[in-house]
Amino acid sequence: MLDVFKLGYVDFHVQDMEKMKQYYAEIVGFTETETDKNGSVYFSSSTDHHNIILTPSDQSGIRRFGFQYVSEHSLSEIIDHLKTLDIDASVREGGDPAAPDILTFTDPEGYAVDLYPSMEMRENRGFNKEGILPNKVGHLSIRVSDAKKEVEFYKKLGFHNTDWIEDYFGFMTCNTDHHVLNFFTSETKGMHHLAMEMRNYQHLISTLDFLRLNGVNLEWGPSRHGAGHNIACYHYDPEGNLIELFTDADKYIKELGIFDPRPWHKEFPQKPKVWSTDECLSLWGVDFEKALV
Ligand SMILES: [Fe+2]
Structure with missing residues (x-):
């Protein structure tokens, strides 16, 4: 009925708009594309009209997130289909700029989730010249009361469960990335963290110097995770949202139930599995002063 294939955007509640705009434009290097009538400011990472939305608020933190899908069916047919899965979705009145058709629902943990089939591409394509300049917004990690229940719910939308850390951290994908969503x-x-994909290790390391020169401290890493195999490090945006920068993440071949073979996966082939916390956080065996989970 519908094929969800991409984490399209994340919308944040924002208290200090100027600081957050400065961070996402000048530090991250995204392009500001529009401000809507409610004062929400839209940023693009590349071709999409928006991948980050900053909405004025009296609080900070995640407000909603959206996934893009493809389908031959109408919004009303998809709503009927979702009803059969016990998902109560509705059409969001007016949509967003550049994404006029949005279905929205609340997931079992109370998060507002959007599904949209299309978004206009912005006119001036290409990356900016300065900033972190990630390839894309890669994955979203959220805190839930029961990761197992949340994993089962997102399976109904076609997501695959790729890995676990013990029984409290579940990883899910809707494309070939090791994870697009995970639940803690x-x-x-x-939100636990929002992750942005870097081009390669050199890009990641040079970005850490860029962050330091711009007064941004690292909170954790870099190291290589077990689940996902990604080299990752973490810092906070100006309102305390934890941002991961990563590269070299696993690709999932769902047809074979394995991750794209690499020369030093610990297991060969590497299949979805349950990791211990220590092994998963740092495959390099590094201890960090601050806990990540
Ligand atoms: Fe992550």
């Missing part, structure tokens, strides 16, 4: 069982709600 926690006593609190909200």
Whole structure:
């Protein structure tokens, strides 16, 4: 009925708009494309009209997130289909700039989720010249009360469960990336981190110098994770949203149930599995002073 294939955007509640705009434009290097009538500011990472939305608010943190899908069916047919899966979706009145058709629902943990079939590409394509300049917004990690239940819910939308860290951190994908979404069982709600994909290790390392020169401290890493195999490091945006920069993440071949073979996967072939926390956080065996989970 519908094929969800991409994490399209994340919308944040923002208290200090100027600081956040400065971070996403000048530090991350995204392009500001539009401000809507509600004051939400839209940023593009590349061809999409937007991948990050900053919405004025009296709080900080994630507001909603959106996935792009392809389907031959109409919005109303998809709504009927989702009803059969016990998902109560509706058409969001007016949509967003550049994405007029949006289906929206609340997931079992209370997160607002959008599904949209199309988004206009922005006119001036290409990356900016300065900033982190990630390839894309790669994956979103959110805190939930029960990761297992959340994993089962997203399976109904066609996501595959690729890995676990013990029984509290579940990884899911809707394309060939090792994970597009992951769920962290926690006593609190909200985003754990948003991850941006770098071109390669050299890009990642030079970016860490760029961050330091711009007064941004690293919180964790770099090291290589187990689940996903990604080299990752983490810092906070100006309102405390944890941002991961990563490269060299696994590609999932769902037809074979394995990750694209690499010369030093610990197992060969590497298949979806349950990792221990210590092994998963740092395959390089590095201990960091600050805990990541
Ligand atoms: Fe991550």
